[in-house]
Amino acid sequence: MASEVHAHHRLGEPYKRKEDARFIRGQGQYVDDVQLPGMLYGDIVRSPYAHALIKSIDSSEALKVSGVVAVITGKDLEAANLAWMPTLSADMEAVLAVDRVLYQMQEVAFVVATSRYAAADGVAAVDVDYEPLPVVVDPKKALAPEAPLLRPDKKEKQPTNQIYHWETGDEDATNAAFAEAESNGVVIRQDLYVPRIHPAPIETCGCVADYRKATGKLTVWLTSQAPHAHRTLFALVAGLPEHRIRVISPDVGGGFGNKVPIYPGYVCAVAASVTTGKPVKWIEDRSENIGSTGFARDYHIHAEIAADKDGMVNALRVHTLADHGAFDAAAQPTKFPAGLFHICTGSYDFKHAFVDVDAVHTNKAPGGIAYRCSFRVTEASYLIERMMDTLAHDLGKDPAQLRLQNFIKPEAFPYRSALNWTFDSGNYEGALRLAMKNVDYEALRQEQAEKRARGELMGIGISTFTEIVGAGPGKHFDIAGIQMFDSCEVRVHPTGKVLARIGVQTQGQGHETTFAQIIAAELGLSPDDVDVEHGDTDTAPYGLGTYASRSTPVAGAATALAARKVREKAKKIAAYLLEVGEEDLEWELGRFFVKGAPAKGKTIQELAFAAYTNCPPFLEPGLEAVNYYDPPNLTYPFGAYICVVDIDCGTGMVHIRRFMAVDDCGTVINPMVVEGQVHGGLTQGLAPAMYEELAYDADGNILAGNFQDYLIPTAMETPLWETDRTITPSPHHPIGAKGVGESPTVGAPQAIVNAVVDALAHVGVRHIDMPLTPWKVWKVLEEKGLTS
Ligand code: MCN
Ligand code: CUN
Structure with a gap:
């Protein structure tokens, strides 16, 4: 049987996006679509000041608001050792401010209530007494000796407002080249400011945290560009066993880098779920997204x-x-x-x-x-x-x-x-x-x-x-210590249909389509026959996530190589079924055939079926492969x-x-x-x-x-x-x-x-x-x- 020729089984074909079937019907599933029985809602008290001491926080009126269940403050988190969390740059960031706020919109308290409206009313009723401090917005002034020290919490290691000095290149050779050009060539100079901007994805950040005391399992639906890395960080910060944490990044309405960091709201929702024993949803609004999340x-x-x-x-x-x-x-x-x-x-x-x-x-x-x-x-x-x-x-x-x-x-x-x-x-x-x-x-x-x-x-x-x-290679590139590789797992079912899982996480880039196309091209299938899943840490192989345009270079490579492993195994099965040596086989899209006898061959579908029904005795049954790719x-x-x-x-x-x-x-x-x-x-x-x-x-x-x-x-x-x-x-x-x-x-x-x-x-x-x-x-x- 000659292989069935599918459209779009080669790279470079303008194949329509598979995910759009649900998006254009309004059937995408975003974090805010998650509804759990008994779910509570969180909202955040934020600082109106850019720099101030917190003299006191009075939650008594908020707790009287109908529907308000709890008010969590920095002091409460401090008691659980959760008031601070490590950032992706090895700094420590306040989850909820304890004694001072350092920017307008900083998180000060987390109000949990039976409805989103009650939570907002609770936020309005929390009384915070601030003592304003001098504000530094100009980075040049931040370096002046008279500038107030903004981070007394780390003054041992960092006595000024300067976080780091970093340099690279050959300074002496460069200076010599400039000296030479000053006399014999031209030197041009220019100041350039690249302003602070915001990714502003249409979907703001948010999560649903569901901690079950009976099983010790924490499930977090998260607007995350990097679910596995986030799971590891949750495990390290909260001290929860990693195999009992499940991060699910469902459909994400745009990331653009905004959904790479871990935000205080996520940690608060987890803490609130652990405290109340109920699932807690926290979804920020537009101004919170622009004013407090990654610029x-x-x-x-x-x-x-x-x-x-x-x-x-x-x-x-x-x-x-x-x-x-x-x-x-x-x-x-x-x-x-x-x-x-x-x-x-x-x-x-x-x-x-x-x-x-x-x-x-x-x-x-x-x-x-x-x-x-x-x-x-x-x-x-x-x-x-x-x-x-x-x-x-x-x-x-x-x-x-x-x-x-x-x-x-x-x-x-x-x-x-x-x-x-x-x-x-x-x-x-x-x-x-x-x-x-x-x-x-x-x-x-x-x-x-x-x-x-x-x-x-x-x-x-x-x-x-x-x-x-x-990025990688992993020996030079890591995020919070985790090496920057990526992964793909390919499972070919007996009828030749494929389920693939990848370590990256689409936010609109169309991975369900393009990664299916990579596998389809490697195995000679139609991309219609390849479904791609990602974003669930319980099922997807470990990967570092989607940012820095790394999905295709890294997970895309893992995907091609996992599919090639499948093809290698299919070849062994073909040699067995056709009673020839592997070296006598040739590959055309979707089919192995015997050199010089093109009519004698087996399609990838036939080989998949044989992997489960008539597998050579010297092979493990089944047809699947995993690849973890560390780019050179x-x-x-x-x-x-x-x-x-x-x-x-x-x-x-x-x-x-x-x-x-x-x-x-x-x-x-x-x-x-x-x-x-x-x-x-x-x-x-x-x-x-x-x-x-x-x-x-x-x-x-x-x-x-x-x-x-x-x-x-x-x-x-x-x-x-x-x-x-x-x-x-x-x-x-x-x-x-x-x-x-x-x-x-x-x-x-x-x-x-x-x-x-x-x-x-x-x-x-x-x-x-x-x-x-x-x-x-x-x-x-x-x-x-x-x-x-
Ligand atoms: N692609 C392709 N052929 C190539 C290269 C890429 O067909 N030679 C396809 C890919 O397979 C993928 C898409 O183009 O479906 C983008 O691939 P890639 O360049 O690998 O980038 P990532 O998938 O890693 O996406 C991350 C990148 C980043 S870092 C930001 S920021 C950004 C962007 O993608 N955020 C986006 N594009 C976005 N698009 C949407 N809709 N939403 C976002 O949040
Ligand atoms: Cu730099 S924004 Mo993209 O890497 O998620």
């Missing part, structure tokens, strides 16, 4: 490039001040406190580089790194792409030309960067030339010159970024983006006329899913460039604590994205795939800022910090006498 960016950067007079770059020097807020709760590999920021030499062949980062505490919410950032790659990529444009403008060179002359050449891969990364593969010139051709770059420059002559403002911005995603290197996706803007001189409005995005993520599993990721990611790159900023006033009040003030782009603001791709496979990944989820957010902001500065470069504008609001742009126009 992103907040990097104050000073960057310098040393180049020769022709614009050949030689050295990069970067000093950064990182504002981590009240607790250092950034999620990143332990060895790298500033994440993968030192990918900042970008796509260019720098001979020398030196980077340092000083991180400080301020009276702002903790977090850091999250929001489609690949561990600080957004900041790195923004700085190098802004600097390359600045260098081009200073030298009077075309920014595309300057990039082309400085790119790492395709034949230089694997390429060792000055900051010690080994780039796996790339063709930067190929991507940029394709983007230039797609927009007719020369014609655009021509048009710009004509418009300029008429006094109209038009700009062209380029970003040719290099990403770095897919990261993958380095890249892209070339070109943005064209027109600026209205009357209003300062920036209009994005065109945006061409050429992405390269190696082998594409599903072009439709990748396209969706790119569109979403570009929109989340547009966001910080033009709209979003999580600003604070001098007293530490959040100025954008809701979606009226915190502007996320809607369909109205979003331009028509034009996309294209090149394909440069990763040489070390089993199917050649690199990650793509974060690339567009990493690559887009600087294309937009570069375009706006390009429109104004002829009048001497060198830089404008994001977000490029009409007011900010208009002020620049006014200063330059360009307002009409």
Whole structure:
């Protein structure tokens, strides 16, 4: 029997997302859909002050509110040794503040009630007596000797507000290169601020904690991007046996990095369930999500490039001040406190580089790194792409030309960067030339010159970024000590249908589809016949979760290799059934056949059936395999983006006329899913460039604590994205795939800022910090006498 030919059983097919069948019917199951008998509801008393001592907490009125069952304070948690929890950056964070609050919206008490409304009424009735303290919001002032010490709890180890100083690269060689360029070449310098922003997923964070005293089993439904890692941390923090903790991350309505950390609300819900013996649900509201959960960016950067007079770059020097807020709760590999920021030499062949980062505490919410950032790659990529444009403008060179002359050449891969990364593969010139051709770059420059002559403002911005995603290897990368590998288990049932379980956790990225496609391609099945499960720690193999675009590079590799193990076993069964040696067999999609006798063969379905019904005596029955994959290197996706803007001189409005995005993520599993990721990611790159900023006033009040003030782009603001791709496979990944989820957010902001500065470069504008609001742009126009 010849194998049945299924559509979509090869990689690169635009197969429709399997999960959408339930989502478009409104049948997704999110944490807030979980309803348990006798369930109680939690709500949090939060600090109105950015910095204050807690003199007293009076819960007596709250306990009188009808429906209120309990009020848990920091002192109560202290008694159970739960008032503090470790962050993912080895700091200790208050679960509920005991004697002082360090940022507005900090958790102070947890009210448990029979309804969500009663819990809110209880929160309003808790009386907290605060004594306000001086507030530090500016990270530069946090380092001043007269600044109040924000973290007296750790003054033994850390006597100032500085959390760490971290540096990498060859400082002496870099300084020497700069000295040389000062006399014989050019040195450019620029301050750049990458503002604090928020991932703001549509579903806020929340959980349902259900502790059963009789069995000692704790089940937590959690909005989690990393259920296994969270289970381990629960076990370590709460001292509960790990096999009696079950974390279930059901459908997640967007994560974008916001759902990587463990939040006080989760711990409070668990503590409340243990205390009351009832399941407890806690779901935060929008303002709580924006004001208290993991923020992103907040990097104050000073960057310098040393180049020769022709614009050949030689050295990069970067000093950064990182504002981590009240607790250092950034999620990143332990060895790298500033994440993968030192990918900042970008796509260019720098001979020398030196980077340092000083991180400080301020009276702002903790977090850091999250929001489609690949561990600080957004900041790195923004700085190098802004600097390359600045260098081009200073030298009077075309920014595309300057990039082309400085790119790492395709034949230089694997390429060792000055900051010690080994780039796996790339063709930067190929991507940029394709983007230039797609927009007719020369014609655009021509048009710009004509418009300029008429006094109209038009700009062209380029970003040719290099990403770095897919951590491990585990010996260099870990989260809270757990090595960054990932996993997949493939079970082929007797009838040839497959159930696969993976260690990563989708939040909208379409893993149920693309991981099914990987298995389908390896086994020659239809993805319809492969179901993918994840997110339940009782059933899924241990994995580190989905963030930093690591799912495809790491769990995707595990999935391909687990499927190959299955295929290897199927081959043994085929040899037995066909009475030939394994070496006499050949594989075509979905079928082993005898070399030279193609009619004599067995399909994967027949072999699966035989594994359970007629298994060779020398093999274990059944057909399943597990793979735990520790990657040998990261993958380095890249892209070339070109943005064209027109600026209205009357209003300062920036209009994005065109945006061409050429992405390269190696082998594409599903072009439709990748396209969706790119569109979403570009929109989340547009966001910080033009709209979003999580600003604070001098007293530490959040100025954008809701979606009226915190502007996320809607369909109205979003331009028509034009996309294209090149394909440069990763040489070390089993199917050649690199990650793509974060690339567009990493690559887009600087294309937009570069375009706006390009429109104004002829009048001497060198830089404008994001977000490029009409007011900010208009002020620049006014200063330059360009307002009409
Ligand atoms: N893919 C593919 N071919 C490739 C690469 C990826 O078909 N060569 C597919 C993948 O198989 C997967 C999707 O594209 O279905 C994204 O894959 P990948 O780049 O591996 O990223 P992850 O799955 O690890 O997702 C994480 C990444 C991150 S870190 C953030 S933040 C982000 C993002 O994905 N959050 C998202 N995209 C998001 N999309 C949605 N809808 N919701 C989020 O919260
Ligand atoms: Cu950096 S946001 Mo994603 O890694 O979850």
